Amino acid sequence: MKIIEKPNIISPGMLVAGIGFFDGVHLGHQALIGNIVQTARERNMSSAVVTFRSHPRQVLHNNYCPHLINSFEERMQHLSETELDYCIVLDFTQDMSMLSARQFISFLAEDYGISCLYVGYDHRFGHNRLEGFSDYVRYGKELGVDIIRAQAYHPGGKHVSSSVVRTLLSQGKVEEAASLLTYSYCLEGEVIEGHKLGRELGFPTANLRLTDNNKIIPANGVYAVRVQLPNGSLKNGMLNIGTRPTVSNGSDRSIEVNLFDFSGNLYGCVLKVFLIAFLREEERFSNIEKLIAKIQKDKEHTLRILLSQ
Numbered sequence: 021m022k023i024i025e026k027p028n029i030i031s032p033g034m035l036v037a038g039i040g041f042f043d044g045v046h047l048g049h050q051a052l053i054g055n056i057v058q059t060a061r062e063r064n065m066s067s068a069v070v071t072f073r074s075h076p077r078q079v080l081h082n083n084y085c086p087h088l089i090n091s092f093e094e095r096m097q098h099l100s101e102t103e104l105d106y107c108i109v110l111d112f113t114q115d116m117s118m119l120s121a122r123q124f125i126s127f128l129a130e131d132y133g134i135s136c137l138y139v140g141y142d143h144r145f146g147h148n149r150l151e152g153f154s155d156y157v158r159y160g161k162e163l164g165v166d167i168i169r170a171q172a173y174h175p176g177g178k179h180v181s182s183s184v185v186r187t188l189l190s191q192g193k194v195e196e197a198a199s200l201l202t203y204s205y206c207l208e209g210e211v212i213e214g215h216k217l218g219r220e221l222g223f224p225t226a227n228l229r230l231t232d233n234n235k236i237i238p239a240n241g242v243y244a245v246r247v248q249l250p251n252g253s254l255k256n257g258m259l260n261i262g263t264r265p266t267v268s269n270g271s272d273r274s275i276e277v278n279l280f281d282f283s284g285n286l287y288g289c290v291l292k293v294f295l296i297a298f299l300r301e302e303e304r305f306s307n308i309e310k311l312i313a314k315i316q317k318d319k320e321h322t323l324r325i326l327l328s329q
């Protein structure tokens with residue numbers, strides 16, 4: 021998949037595209053992309069999605085802070101794992117938000133050579149999202165762009181959407197989220213210094229400062245994880261997200277991971293942590309010995325989960 025970031029007519033009138041933000045590139049997105057690719061093949065054309073670098077709401081509302089499933093780089097990575105030929109990345113601007121639906125379709129046709137556009141069953145575009153699908157079809161006819169309505173995808177009768185996945189993640193339901201995403205949710209961050217207490221407990225923990233502040237932080241609790249080190253190697257581990265109520269009265273939320281079968285200095289390294297399963301909620305223990313005993317049990321629980329996969 022080639023990423024197109026500037027107006028570029030790949031082959032005039034020979035591009036089948038879908039439009040959306042595609043946060044998560046979940047099963048529903050994958051089904052839509054499957055339809056785009058199939059239509060492109062039937063028509064001897066190329067396939068693409070049109071997406072936005074930042075969430076349009078971030079541009080329209082200055083202080084809006086989205087809670088997203090993917091960073092931009094992750095979204096590009098997951099899209100590139102599909103069979104799409106191109107991903108057209110637009111920088112959503114105030115000017116773009118003023119375009120009517122007709123002007124936007126015309127822009128896609130003229131600047132990118134799009135001749136067939138899949139529009140999500142619930143997707144609306146154009147200034148103030150005033151118009152609907154029948155209007156898009158009419159403008160498409162006038163402009164020579166075939167507009168197709170993408171159907172909702174309900175595997176096993178379940179509704180799949182980015183909002184459903186976001187809710188699952190914020191509730192800590194990482195396994196259910198992974199079944200809709202087709203991959204485990206990932207948090208990436210640089211290892212920073214913590215309170216140096218982990219080593220005293222016998223479980224040193226790499227404290228993470230997240231690379232992307234717009235990503236969802238799953239519910240507080242303990243998770244079984246796989247950790248990718250900068251050299252690409254994978255380690256099993258356990259992650260705690262929370263306020264560490266046994267050792268601290270503060271409300272600061274830390275994200276810290278203990279790696280199994282590892283010793284060494286990780287400060288300054290960037291780790292990717294894949295959340296495989298939720299183990300339990302964070303608890304306040306009456307003393308450190310009880311906390312240590314529980315973390316030891318968490319380790320056994322984590323190993324049972326990760327080694328059975």
Ligand SMILES: Cc1cc2nc3c(=O)[nH]c(=O)nc-3n(C[C@H](O)[C@H](O)[C@H](O)COP(=O)(O)O)c2cc1C
Nearest residue numbers: 214215216217218225258260264265266278302303
């Ligand atoms: C698997 C795991 C589970 C944890 N569970 C709890 C918990 O239930 N309650 C709590 O107060 N702290 C919990 N912690 C946090 C420890 O208190 C924390 O690792 C310790 O304070 C070390 O912090 P430091 O790296 O900043 O020194 C957990 C840590 C790990 C790695």
Ligand SMILES: Nc1ncnc2c1ncn2[C@@H]1O[C@H](COP(=O)(O)OP(=O)(O)O)[C@@H](O)[C@H]1O
Nearest residue numbers: 213214215216218219224225226279285286287
């Ligand atoms: N198995 C391990 N898992 C996580 N971090 C480890 C491990 N072994 C060594 N380390 C190192 O120890 C640090 C964590 O020790 P800790 O006492 O918890 O200090 P801090 O409070 O600064 O995180 C990590 O940042 C990393 O550099």
